[in-house]
Amino acid sequence: MPIHLYNSLTRNVEPLTPRTEGVIQMFVCGPTVFDFIHVGNARTFTIFDVVAKWLRYRGYEVTYLQNITDIDDKIIRRAGEQGRDPLEYAREYEQYYRDDMQALGNTAVTQYPRATDHIEQVKAQVKTLIAKGNAYLIEGDGWYYDLTTFPDYGKLSGRTGLQADDAVSRIDDAEKKRNTGDFALWKLSKPGEPTWDDAELGAGRPGWHIEDTAITQHYFGPQYDLHGGAMDLKFPHHEAEIAQQEAASGLVPFVRHWMHAGFLQIDQKRMGKSMGNMLGLREALKRWSPETLRFFLLSGHYRAPLDFSEASLDAAQAAVQRITELLTKVHALPPSQKDDSALMHIITETRRAVEDAMDNDFNTAAAFGAVFALISAANKAFTENRVGTEASAALKAFFEFLSEQFGIVPAGGAPLSADIQSLVDERQLAREQKDFATADQLRDELAKLGYTVDDTAYGPLVKEKIKS
């Protein structure tokens, strides 16, 4: 069965049909490098990291581009406040971004093209739009896209007006625009701003939306396979991309499959700079391992909102702890021949279940559910001394696969010593048998030894108490 995915453009789950068989050209809107990113941004980038890795696992040759917006009003403002050169400032924050992606395990991007390295392509596309009658000049301000020349505007989002959750910080609000929604393609230079000369356009810099299509046209051509981004970019940013590229080339559709990632929320509110509720990715990486953060970020369906809370991060931490515990048992197992065919069967079935879940619109939540059913079965088999060399090797291979595809398997060994672990296992067994008196007794015993136990959706989370 081919991979199926939800297409925001048609609002249907459809089979993946790249333009060239076996090859996928994929573009995801990258960061505007004016500050560190927050965990909400990290969710989007982690989702598309896993999408690209999964497509490669399924045999596609994927070119994954993510643009770096390194010239923009916000960058100019921030750099100005610190008395710094905007381009140099942007270069510094680009490096922070790349370091943070590496630290989080987002490694699938093929290339990060910068806006300022593609100014010639931007100018060429603006000139094409002028020649085709889609753009007009506001003297002393810039070249604007005239939305009345593109009747298809709004076909992705189903609307032409702004709503509360749109990324709007860069809406162009020139008074002399022909239509409210018209947006800048080329902004004429203002004193003190980075600027690029052009005899026809006038000295200036790119508008917000044009770099994406100038870059994709350069690397992919006027049409390509897959475009991803956060939900708040659908309107107006992605509508603007469609208007630019489809008008410039006359070819429809510009992008075959559009994917949009849901918001990360805190108390039902979207995490965002403007919401004042954000947690920086760097701060988060100080508190939780990359595996725990990735497990959390991938624990819900990518299109649905995901709630950030201490409890959900505890659950993710417990989940990763259970993976490590099982792997510790696997690695400690002496070679032996046992009838472990029942467990072998479960491992094979689980791999198939993970593949089915991922092939069906990248359902990481369902994939993780299957993994945890396997972990329970494997733990039971260990308790009953039914794991031999064959099943142990199969478990190792399975977790290597999980590590490569999702990045949720820590490299290190057991987080707990063997005797603490056996108390935790005993307590868990007592709980499963509804022997809560014994479970409580074991919790007290663990507390005396300096460990706390919290029960989460993915099993017990054990932490060493902080000594004061």
Ligand SMILES: [Zn+2]
């Ligand atoms: Zn973009």
